[in-house]
Amino acid sequence: MTVAPDQPLSTKPIEFSAAVVIFDLDGTLIHTAPDLARAVNLMREDLGMAGFSEIQIMDWVGNGASRLVKRALTESWDGEPDPELFTKAYALFQQHYLDGVCEHSRPYPDVLEALEELSQRGFRLACVTNKPERFTGPLLDALKLTHYFEAVVCGDSLAEKKPHPLPLVHLCKQTGVRVEQAVLVGDSVNDIKAARAAGMPVICVSYGYNQGVDLVKLEPDAIIDSFKELSGLLQQPLGSPGP
Numbered sequence: 001m002t003v004a005p006d007q008p009l010s011t012k013p014i015e016f017s018a019a020v021v022i023f024d025l026d027g028t029l030i031h032t033a034p035d036l037a038r039a040v041n042l043m044r045e046d047l048g049m050a051g052f053s054e055i056q057i058m059d060w061v062g063n064g065a066s067r068l069v070k071r072a073l074t075e076s077w078d079g080e081p082d083p084e085l086f087t088k089a090y091a092l093f094q095q096h097y098l099d100g101v102c103e104h105s106r107p108y109p110d111v112l113e114a115l116e117e118l119s120q121r122g123f124r125l126a127c128v129t130n131k132p133e134r135f136t137g138p139l140l141d142a143l144k145l146t147h148y149f150e151a152v153v154c155g156d157s158l159a160e161k162k163p164h165p166l167p168l169v170h171l172c173k174q175t176g177v178r179v180e181q182a183v184l185v186g187d188s189v190n191d192i193k194a195a196r197a198a199g200m201p202v203i204c205v206s207y208g209y210n211q212g213v214d215l216v217k218l219e220p221d222a223i224i225d226s227f228k229e230l231s232g233l234l235q236q237p238l239g240s241p242g243p
Helices: 031-047 054-059 067-075 081-101 109-121 135-141 166-175 189-198 227-231
Strands: 020-023 124-128 151-153 182-186 203-206 223-224
Touching: 020 031, 020 166, 031 054, 031 067, 054 067, 067 135, 067 182, 081 135, 109 124, 109 227, 151 166, 166 182, 166 189, 182 189, 189 203, 203 227, 223 227
Parallel strands: 020 124, 020 182, 124 151, 182 203, 203 223
Antiparallel strands: none
């Protein structure tokens, strides 16, 4: 399914003109929840706490590793644990996650094929994530995705992370394009808010880590169920010669 907000399903989907396609990582390109859940539960085990289901932990993903750990410690969305406990827990989490950052994480179906096709068509690709760089680099390397991206901005690369627009604006400056010449592909409210604040169109996948939010109500420019649908939404890359 590909729909534009407030349009009937039978309406022809909108198409996007872009020079750069920017991708979110967790929940959009890669199903990382199994390894995140493993690290969180090993952290809690070290602290003498019971573990959580993968589904519960998946609902907490999306605002960076430190916030994930805080949610796992307080079992609440915006809870703040004891600072000393958090420092100890975060160190444990980081070590466990680094030890198995790609043990079970895999690209979603059709992601590799879509990245290859878009590259062959002349689109420039970039990645923006709230995941810290020390995890992002090894994950992309392990899954042989690094070479697809001209630039990568991580959760600790800048003073702000999504939903702030700074990471998207920074990527556009890095690649030398205007924000309206880029399109973001993401899975969550953070991606939609960041794109809207930057002045950039946003396409959302329906299957990601959207924290229980109905993405249709947030009105992204399009929603797709599979990366197979992405190519059909993207016109010839801006700046490329005509046929």
